[in-house]
Amino acid sequence: MSRMFAKLALSAIITLALSAITLAVIGGFDGSVPSASTTEETHPALGRLEVENAVEPALIFDFGDGNGPVPARRHINLDGSEGGWVAKTAYVAETAYVGPNARVSGDAEVSGNALVSGNARVFGNAWVSGNARVFGAAHVFGAAHVSGNAQVFGIARVFDDAQVYGNAWVSGVAEVCSDARISGYTELRSGFHC
Template identity: 40%
Template sequence: MFHLEYFDFGRGPVPAHRHINPDGSIGGWVAETAYAAPTAYVGPDAQLFEKARAEDHVELRDASRAYGSAILQDHAQLTGKAIAGGTVRIMDWARVSRYGIVIDNARLADRVLVTGRSWVGGNSKITGNVRIIENSHVGGNSQMNGRVLISGNAFIEGRSRFEDRVTITGNTRILGQYRFRLGETVETGDFL
């Protein structure tokens, strides 16, 4: 059972409580409008607010935050100062760490990793063993599946597809509708 209090998530105090983790430890703040399953772990400095949901065996660690109507399912993880907001859905074993941000209507599944100061948003659908690292930006209606590495300061928007063993690095900018697959590597350049 939890004790109802008020906590300020940044827009004034709202009814909230501290989550009780599966191991019995006292976890972070969960707004009354949000939901953390009894099987979810919410670290003492993590926050879950607005209508966000942490279901199943999700872990919110460190100073991570989930808000909006974000849904985290299965064994998804937020660590460091990661943020999940909007109507995102993060599921399976997907992870957002360090200063990673996933917002808007993005979908992450399987073993996706978003880390560093990377950003994923728009209507992006990211599945498989995708790594979005360093200071990368993925938005628009991007689709990624299989083994994909996006790194450096890569900037991707539009309706591009990335499938199986694709590497995009450096200051590459991809805007519009392109398809990369089967071992393609782009180290720098503009696709406008």
């Protein structure tokens, strides 16, 4: 009986150890999953070889948008700091700033001197451009555009075909959607503007 118990205990310890190693090596605590990339090399005696490239692994990240893990990278900001996650399908200009906890996914674009920071999310086909700022826990998605010197922050959401531009501010719990246009020096702090 004690031999069987010892085998079961050893089996449980090995299983736990392998799970911990898998989480540390493969899973990461930030949602990233390294994936080996390969390159072709020619060996004089063996011919063409497919070689795993361990120096620059491809990364995948789950943006929590229902698409599961997708190829992604961390944005490197102009100051050299490591920014947030950017899906391979999204575009972020070198001149744009993406904070370490911010995320850009789908076919979204962040260009010019735009800033996406805090826990902000830009996804879908959304555009953030010019000197626009999206920060806090704000979300810009769908085919929405935020441009000029506009700011979207707090837990505000701009989506569908909505546009926020000029010097407008959308903050607090405000939602701008459908084909709404918010511009000039308008400040929205709450309500649905659709």
